[in-house]
Amino acid sequence: MRKLVPFMKKYTSYAVLCPILMITEVVADIVIPYLMSLIVDVGIANRDVGYVVKIGGIMILAALIGMILGVISSYFGATAGYGFAAEIRKAVFKKVQDFSFANLDKFSVSSLITRLTNDCNTLGQVAMMSLRMAVRAPFLMVFALIMAFRINARLASVFMVSIPLTVILLGIIMAKARPLFIKMQSRVDRVNAIIQENLIGIRVVKSFNRQKHEEQRFKERNDLLRDTALKAISIVIFLLPVLTVVTYATIIAVLWFGGKQVVVGTMGSGELVSFITYITQILMSLMMLSFFFMQFLRGAASASRIVEVLETESEIKEAPDPVAEVKDGSISFENVSFAYPLSSDKALKNINLEINSGETIGIIGSTGSAKSTLVQLIPRLYDATEGVVKVSGVNVKNYSLKTLRDKVAFVLQKNVLFTGTIRENMQWGNENADDEQIITALKHSHAWEFVSSYEDMLDHKVEQGGDNFSGGQKQRLTIARALIKSPKIIILDDSTSAVDMTTDAKIQKAFKENLSNVTTIIIAQRISSIQRADRILVMNEGKIESVGSHEELMKNSPIYKEIYESQQKGVVGQ
Ligand SMILES: Nc1ncnc2c1ncn2[C@@H]1O[C@H](COP(=O)(O)OP(=O)(O)OP(=O)(O)O)[C@@H](O)[C@H]1O
Numbered sequence: 001m002r003k004l005v006p007f008m009k010k011y012t013s014y015a016v017l018c019p020i021l022m023i024t025e026v027v028a029d030i031v032i033p034y035l036m037s038l039i040v041d042v043g044i045a046n047r048d049v050g051y052v053v054k055i056g057g058i059m060i061l062a063a064l065i066g067m068i069l070g071v072i073s074s075y076f077g078a079t080a081g082y083g084f085a086a087e088i089r090k091a092v093f094k095k096v097q098d099f100s101f102a103n104l105d106k107f108s109v110s111s112l113i114t115r116l117t118n119d120c121n122t123l124g125q126v127a128m129m130s131l132r133m134a135v136r137a138p139f140l141m142v143f144a145l146i147m148a149f150r151i152n153a154r155l156a157s158v159f160m161v162s163i164p165l166t167v168i169l170l171g172i173i174m175a176k177a178r179p180l181f182i183k184m185q186s187r188v189d190r191v192n193a194i195i196q197e198n199l200i201g202i203r204v205v206k207s208f209n210r211q212k213h214e215e216q217r218f219k220e221r222n223d224l225l226r227d228t229a230l231k232a233i234s235i236v237i238f239l240l241p242v243l244t245v246v247t248y249a250t251i252i253a254v255l256w257f258g259g260k261q262v263v264v265g266t267m268g269s270g271e272l273v274s275f276i277t278y279i280t281q282i283l284m285s286l287m288m289l290s291f292f293f294m295q296f297l298r299g300a301a302s303a304s305r306i307v308e309v310l311e312t313e314s315e316i317k318e319a320p321d322p323v324a325e326v327k328d329g330s331i332s333f334e335n336v337s338f339a340y341p342l343s344s345d346k347a348l349k350n351i352n353l354e355i356n357s358g359e360t361i362g363i364i365g366s367t368g369s370a371k372s373t374l375v376q377l378i379p380r381l382y383d384a385t386e387g388v389v390k391v392s393g394v395n396v397k398n399y400s401l402k403t404l405r406d407k408v409a410f411v412l413q414k415n416v417l418f419t420g421t422i423r424e425n426m427q428w429g430n431e432n433a434d435d436e437q438i439i440t441a442l443k444h445s446h447a448w449e450f451v452s453s454y455e456d457m458l459d460h461k462v463e464q465g466g467d468n469f470s471g472g473q474k475q476r477l478t479i480a481r482a483l484i485k486s487p488k489i490i491i492l493d494d495s496t497s498a499v500d501m502t503t504d505a506k507i508q509k510a511f512k513e514n515l516s517n518v519t520t521i522i523i524a525q526r527i528s529s530i531q532r533a534d535r536i537l538v539m540n541e542g543k544i545e546s547v548g549s550h551e552e553l554m555k556n557s558p559i560y561k562e563i564y565e566s567q568q569k570g571v572v573g574q
């Protein structure tokens with residue numbers, strides 16, 4: 001938790017004022033029973049109405065001041081707590097934005113969401129409680145003890161028994177509850193994970209009719225969480241009754257011994273009453289402390305999960321002296337091998353490849369043959385494990401990420417659009433793009449055909465993930481978004497798989513006519529999508545099996561020929 005303290009900096013004044021005001025509130029709490037004893041022992045005993053009114057007035061004033069300061073202190077505490085949580089959330093969010101794909105492979109998305117929501121909230125609450133309870137409880141206890149001893153030191157010796165007894169009982173309860181609370185945290189995690197996974201994939205769940213199965217999976221985890229929570233609570237519910245018993249026992253002891261003193265006249269009856277109030281305050285503050293520790297444990301678990309994210313270094317590091325310009329669109333792979341972070345097998349094995357600027361390259365190969373893996377190394381979504389990838393003759397690691405990714409546009413295989421308008425989504429590629437540029441890009445990707453048919457055209461709304469578009473429409477929009485960058489290299493990873501053959505051919509034609517000096521890499525399952533490329537790579541099991549034009553490959557590559565023939569059959573069969 002110490003590592004998170006700097007996030008409180010912006011709210012330092014609130015974090016300092018909250019406990020200070022809290023202490024004043026405690027003073028009022030302490031003064032009131034004392035004033036009460038004065039009313040009983042002096043005012044009532046002497047039948048002095050003026051005195052009773054005067055002290056009564058002071059009592060009300062003390063109560064009012066205590067209340068007002070208490071409210072302000074709570075407000076400051078809440079400001080500091082929520083502010084603290086917001087600062088941490090901001091930092092975690094920023095960190096995740098900097099994460100490389102490799103980092104994302106290690107933290108799952110659902111775990112990151114839980115950390116950004118639950119864990120940050122818990123920390124905010126714990127901070128707020130720490131500022132209030134952790135200050136209030138010890139002060140209240142110390143002041144009340146002092147007052148009790150001042151009133152009657154002999155009588156105060158009952159605390160020698162009741163305080164250690166309470167501490168031991170609370171200690172036992174806490175020790176039993178603690179592991180359960182920690183377990184509960186991880187169970188909450190698992191429930192959240194399943195909720196998130198399910199909601200993100202809700203359409204898939206429904207189309208596979210897996211609702212029952214998912215409900216069952218959810219029920220198991222949910223029940224487990226409930227049982228753990230119940231177990232923890234069934235221990236904690238003993239806190240209050242145990243404390244009440246101890247408190248009443250102490251009060252009885254005090255009444256017994258103190259009563260005798262009142263009879264003898266060595267103690268005022270008002271003193272006895274205020275003494276009992278202090279007892280309650282002392283034992284209550286012990287309980288507050290134990291609650292606080294419990295919360296603190298939860299907070300500590302959250303803190304370590306947050307620090308884990310904050311301390312993760314991005315796997316992709318910026319070059320110290322970056323090259324500022326990508327001169328042309330040539331690419332070369334020199335003895336490149338690559339293994340995914342969590343995998344021991346090499347996905348790419350010893351790749352050597354030269355691509356000229358402005359060339360159109362098609363990539364084909366069976367699923368899992370590492371086509372996506374190969375092209376992901378060009379904009380440094382991952383770094384090569386061995387060997388060097390160069391763009392325009394410069395190692396990709398020597399460019400700044402911004403320069404490189406501005407010039408290498410990548411349409412991912414799993415692509416999404418974001419909530420907003422079509423225009424806003426297009427401006428993702430280039431903030432300054434005007435409508436004319438956007439429409440040109442949409443025309444090149446043949447998305448303008450359907451966008452122009454909307455009444456509101458570029459202002460047409462995009463729902464979360466782009467769910468209000470068909471698969472093929474979405475693909476054409478994501479291609480346009482990449483084109484708007486005016487890149488030197490554009491990579492289309494299976495980006496026209498959902499587009500019909502005629503439109504696909506039109507897109508290829510538009511690319512040839514308008515983007516002839518842009519290096520274009522097209523990954524496709526259909527030979528027709530890449531047939532007219534300058535060169536075609538055939539990938540197989542992480543290696544380039546052969547390279548050549550369509551005609552050459554038909555002669556030399558058995559794999560290519562087989563793919564071609566199987567697809568021709570399909571066409572003839574139709
Ligand atoms: N994030 C990842 N973490 C670990 N392994 C991965 C990851 N992504 C892909 N792989 C593995 O790397 C290999 C190559 O995958 P890749 O996605 O490059 O194939 P692909 O040729 O693009 O296939 P497809 O045609 O289905 O898109 C596969 O065996 C896959 O299981």
Ligand SMILES: [Mg+2]
Pocket residue numbers: 371372373413493494
């Ligand atoms: Mg792929």
